[in-house]
Amino acid sequence: MEAHLRVRAALLLSVLALLSLLARSSSQEIQIVNAERRIDLTSHIVKVFLTLKVENIGASPASEILLAFPPTLIDRLALVKAAATVGKRKKKSYLPLDVNPTELPDAPNGTKYFSISLLNPLSAGESATLEVLYILTHSLEPFPAEISQSESQLVYYRDSAIILSPYHIKQQTTFFKTPSTKLESFTKVEPTNRAGTDLKYGPYENHPPYSFSPIIVHFENNNPFAVVEELVREVEISHWGSLQITEHYILKHAGARHKGVFSRVEYQSKPSFSGVPSFKSLLARLPPRVHSVYYRDEIGNISSSHLRTDPRKSELEIEPRYPLFGGWKASFVIGYGLPLQDFLFESPDGRRYLNFSFGCPLVETVVDKLTIKVVLPEGSKDPSAVVPCSVEQHLETKYSYLDIVGRTVVVLEKINVVPEHNSPFQVYYNFNPIFMLAEPLMLVSVFFLLFIASVAYLHVDPSIRK
Template identity: 80%
Template sequence: MEALQTLRLALVFSIFVHLSLLARSSSLSSSELRIVNAERRIDLSSHIVRVYLTLKVENTGTSPASEILLAFPPTQVDHIALVKAAVPVGKKKKKSYLPLDVKSAEVPEGPNGAKYFSILLLNPLSAGGSVTVEVLYMLTHSLEPFPLEISQSESQLVYYHDSAIILSPYHIKQQITFIKTPSTKVESFTNVESTDRAGTEIKYGPYEDRTPYSYSPIIIHFENNNPFAVVEELVREVEISHWGSLQITESYKLVHAGARHKGIFSRVEYQSRPSISGVSSFKLLLARLPPRVHSVYYRDEIGNISSSHLRTDSKKSELEIEPRYPLFGGWKATFIIGYGLPLQDFLFESSDGRRYLNFSFGCPLADTVVDKLTIKVVLPEGSKSPSAVVPFPVEQHLETKYSYLDVVGRTVVVLEKKNVVPDHNSPFQVYYNFNPIFMLAEPLMLASVFFFFFLACVAYLHVDLSIRK
């Protein structure tokens, strides 16, 4: 009864969202574009919701259109981690994709609380023309555990709410939605017009001739025992040394964001019945590191943790780490991973003489959400005019760090981003100017110290400090 009441409340809330969207949509709906066919596939296999959207858009107006708007309801605004779009070229085996720029769009006359993204077309869509666009967007923290607390022997149930009809500022002639669940264990799902279920897939549609901002709220309550691994905060420091090494230090604050564990934890039951006891917990993490990694260590507040395995080859390195205890819902763990890399694999020189670091953004842990990621690139002392090039919006600022034998300190380029998913693991660059003469600063300082110490010793041996005549 309590579960049904919660689902009803969520459904009422979704209806309220729908009414708020319709409140001011009339002035925004465009008569220039029309979606001829739309297919949406929602993958709920992990705790990161992946949505694949294929749109065939037609220009019914008289002037060319250079962009296509995507609309998201207020319930998804804070959970959007990534939006990508591309135009397919070719057919079947020869099919390729041309990426499109996607930017956040401000629509002052849009419905309250809705968020828009603008897909910029490579060439303006002429009047009467059509184009097919494929979109991928990801949502984090969109699967809500219910019940909120489970015992060690219970499976984890979550619910996901969306709309059976695609929210769009354009008229949609035909559309269909497929939702994939991790298993066939579905407690309940909203049954509206043209609903069908087969195995792990729920189909909504096809629907014909839907007006702009049509909305049909749905809720799916299903079993999902995949690890809900969330890094609340990750600080990644990349220190550049022109003497030939790149040192990486990563500090993690990890939490299991699934249904909270209740009762007493029994390790005997956990080990004797692994297929039943703690099925939603996890005790292993896989970190994908760059090739040719060396000097790897893994430790927490207590000290070094030896339960880790490193596999390396010429193309990749995989570090399998095991925390001191398995993580159940609500449990947390803090640890540090450090390793070294050869400098020549990541530091290059541009055509204008500037040096630049080419490194991977994001978190190396597989299938993990990072609520807040901070990357600190520590440049060598004497570096000037630093600048960062990142393929998506991030916050940037500069700091100064003092290390051994530093005089003026080292410039640190700080990059911050929230709501990071594995697809953010893209290369980024940090450019800076550096005069090689600064590489001699520390050796000369050490040589000067030893030289003056030697002079002091010689002077001491040749000076008579006695008071006798």
């Protein structure tokens, strides 16, 4: 028995060694000829645009390219997208590529990987250009952590002047874009150049795999740090012709915390000087043909909102009851109705499906936890959801007025949601139209029973006779 276990252990170690060797050989077969990274720091959502020209210097075709991230960034990584560049200049086009998290057995220092699957394997000696976008949340650290009403907001951003990669990089350059020219300090890794709101690191040449050079950029950023700690969107389908949306928000200003006393007189009399990092309004982009819009909080209806509609979109500008400074929160509800025919369709196999937008309607907002509840009509069966990103799914049951068996609710949950997640998703289900008669028949039955009871009561003589 012990000999058998030793054989299995030796076999397992051999497999792991082979996988490690294959990973190393795969990395050695690819080199990055040129890498250009552009990091947008103008918002509290950090966007990184990465252009890679990769070349296969090995003997066998390569079907994937690996992206490496330090473990400290994984929890802040909201989205990774990649595309292959085809053509040149005006005829250039982009073909989306599949990107999936992967693991390597010999990852140094807890490095995490994403694999980009190429449309066609890269043969020996061939090169390709890839465009990568990844988005980071909660990556700007306010310093100082507390500011008064009259102070500007300064933040840290930490990264590396050298791109972390499992491949050898022949030449690379990194550009930072800041929201203002007020740059307190930055780490210098020569050559480093600054011009206005732009900061350039490089070009650097011939860096081996897994090179890393930590840097810190300390700059002014007074843009709203709007973070929705929790958003619950309920989409209720009624086959009688309407779609009712109810959205519950817990909103927070995630910037530097406010210290001292808030002066509304100073805030209103000196808007360009007092409370610059705060925000008092947000913009929500809603579908066209929206109606019956309401906006309220725990106290009641909030009248400080403006709705603009046109045939293509609707925009709702909302103002909380008070301006939000760093660390302050606000809870509110937005509700509206939509015509059912714009969002409910029938598939070729006879199933019905809802086509609606995933994500958060608020512009430039991070959602820490998003829950979407699609309430199907009573009697719906076999629901299934098709979502363009990875989510947690489960089913619930909701009871409403005149329901008999309850309504099926498809629940979709996702953390770390950014505006780039706002894309259509579908919920499919089977529905027998006979169930549409259940509520009218119930109402008719109730009124009929009341009528019979009232007639019987009128014909009963309650008096006591001898």
